[in-house]
Amino acid sequence: MEITLSDKDANDWVYRGEGAANLVLAYIGSSPAFMGKVMRIRKAPRNDSLVETTPSPSSLTAHERLLWKDVDELISSSDHELASQLFVLHVMKPLLGSKFVDAGMHVKVSTGFLESVEKNVICQRPAWRVDTAQVDMHCDYVLIMSDHSLFARDNLASGPCISVEIKPKCGFRPVSRFVSEETAIKKRITRFEMHQALKLHQGEISLLSEYNPLDLFSGSIERIHKAIKDLFTTPQNNFRVFMNGSLIFGGLGGGAEDTNFCIAKAFEGALKSIIEAGDGLCTENFLTLVAEAAHKSGVLDRLLEVQKLDDVDIEGAIHAYYDITRQQCMVCTELNEDQTKIYAPLHSASLDESLRIVKDYLIAATVKDCSLMICFRPSKTGDSGSLSNNVYLESTKQTFDFKAYFIDLDMKRMSKMEEYYELDKKIVSCYREMIKMHQGRNEVRNLQKF
Structure with missing residues (x-):
C-alpha cells in the first residue's frame, strides 16, 4: 500500500537546510520506514499569482525526450519529479558509481502536509530565502533518501x-x-x-x-x-x-x-x-x-x-x-x-x-x-x-x-x-x-x- 504523508506527519520532519531549488528536512519521528532519512521538497517562487496559477512541470519537453531518448525509463515518466529521480538512477549512478550515489525514492504527500511544513520551517529559514521562495504546494511527491x-x-x-x-x-x-x-x-x-x-x-x-x-x-x-x-x-x-x-x-x-x-x-x-x-x-x-x-x-x-x-x-x-x-x-x-x-x-x-x-x-x-x-x-x-x-x-x-x-x-x-x-x-x-x-x-x- 502506497504511503501518503498528511499534515499530522509534518511535525516529524525538521529543517536541515536548503538550496536554490529544494528544502531539505530530517526525520525525528519513530517510524522505522523513515528513521535515518532526509526529505527533499521542491520550492516555488514566492509570487502569489505565479504560485497559484502555475502547476508543477508534468514531464519532459519534446526536446528533452529527444535528448534522453536512450533512457526509456526517463522519457516515459509523466511527472517531472519522478523523472528527476530516474535521471539520478539511470544516468548519474552509472557514471559516478553505484556505491557513491543514492537515487532515493518518492513518497506521496498531501497539500496539508506541504502547508504544515511551510509553517513549521519558515522561522528557521534565512530571511532572503523566505523572501524569494516557499514550499511548492503543487508537489505530489517528495524525495526520501538516506541521511x-x-x-x-x-x-x-x-x-x-x-x-x-x-x-x-x-x-x-x-x-x-x-x-x-x-x-x-x-x-x-x-x-x-x-x-x-x-x-x-x-x-x-x-x-x-x-x-x-x-x-x-x-x-x-x-x-x-x-x-x-x-x-x-x-x-x-x-x-x-x-x-x-x-x-x-x-x-x-x-x-x-x-x-x-x-x-x-x-x-x-x-x-x-x-x-x-x-x-x-x-x-x-x-x-x-x-x-x-x-x-x-x-x-x-x-x-x-x-x-x-x-x-x-x-x-x-x-x-x-x-x-x-x-x-x-x-x-x-x-x-x-x-x-x-x-x-x-x-x-x-x-x-x-x-x-x-x-x-x-x-x-x-x-x-x-x-x-x-x-x-x-x-x-x-x-x-x-x-x-x-x-x-x-x-x-x-x-x-x-x-x-x-x-x-x-x-x-x-x-x-x-x-x-x-x-x-x-x-x-x-x-x-x-x-x-x-x-x-x-x-x-x-x-x-x-x-
Whole structure:
C-alpha cells in the first residue's frame, strides 16, 4: 500500500537546510520506514499569482525526450519529479558509481502536509530565502533518501559520527577551441574564482574565497589539504560540518560568514568528542582527515571525469542547442563573418552529435553543482587504513571508518541553456572589470610614489 504523508506527519520532519531549488528536512519521528532519512521538497517562487496559477512541470519537453531518448525509463515518466529521480538512477549512478550515489525514492504527500511544513520551517529559514521562495504546494511527491550525514541509525549507539558536505565546483579550465578571444581568460582563471567576483559585486559574499577547485582535484594530498583548509576559512555555501546529523559549522540555508576566532573556537570545542588531540589541534586534524578520505576514496577522480564530458564549453554547446530546437542561432547573429566560421562545424554537425553535445553539457552542469558528503566514525578495529573505507590519522593514532556519497544530482533543464550562456558572459565580464579596477588603483598608487 502506497504511503501518503498528511499534515499530522509534518511535525516529524525538521529543517536541515536548503538550496536554490529544494528544502531539505530530517526525520525525528519513530517510524522505522523513515528513521535515518532526509526529505527533499521542491520550492516555488514566492509570487502569489505565479504560485497559484502555475502547476508543477508534468514531464519532459519534446526536446528533452529527444535528448534522453536512450533512457526509456526517463522519457516515459509523466511527472517531472519522478523523472528527476530516474535521471539520478539511470544516468548519474552509472557514471559516478553505484556505491557513491543514492537515487532515493518518492513518497506521496498531501497539500496539508506541504502547508504544515511551510509553517513549521519558515522561522528557521534565512530571511532572503523566505523572501524569494516557499514550499511548492503543487508537489505530489517528495524525495526520501538516506541521511548521508549519519552512518546507519543502529550504529549511532557505538559512538559519535561527524560528516562534511563539500561543494567541489568545476575542477578544470576549458580548453575548447570554441572559447572566443573575448573570453579566453576562462582558459587561465577558474570559473569559481571568476564567479566569486560577480558574487562579491552582487553582495552575495563579503570576502573572496581563497579556495581553488584545481587544488581539490589535483590528486596531490598536499593540495587537497590546502583546498579543505581554504574552504574552512571561507565556507560560504561550499563547506558544512555535521555532528550526529546536527549542523556544527557552516550555514543552514545558504552562505556562512567567514570563519572568525569565535567560530573557530566553538568548532574546535565541538570536535573534542571525536578527535583525540590537544587543545587547538582538533580542527587541523579533522581537516587532515577529510583530505585523506577524499584522496583515498577516489571520488574526486570520478567526479572530474564526468565534469569533463563538457568538452566544448557553453560557448560551443549553445550553438548545438539552437540546432536541436531549430531556432535561429542568436549567438551567431551577433558575430561577424570570420567569427561565425569558428562555429560552422557545430552548425553542420548531425542531429545526433548536437544531442550528444547538449546532453553531455547538461550532465556536466549537474556534477559541477553537486555536493559530496563524507561521513566518519571512529573505528573499533584499530586497523591502520588497509581497507578502502577507512583512514588512519597518524597524529592521533585513530582509525576512522568513512563513507562518501554524491548528493544534489538534479537534472538540469534544457530550457536553461540560454541562461547558462548569459551567466557565463556576465561572470567573465564582471571579472575582467574587477581586474581593470585593480590595475587602475595600482597605477594611481605607483604615480603617487613619484
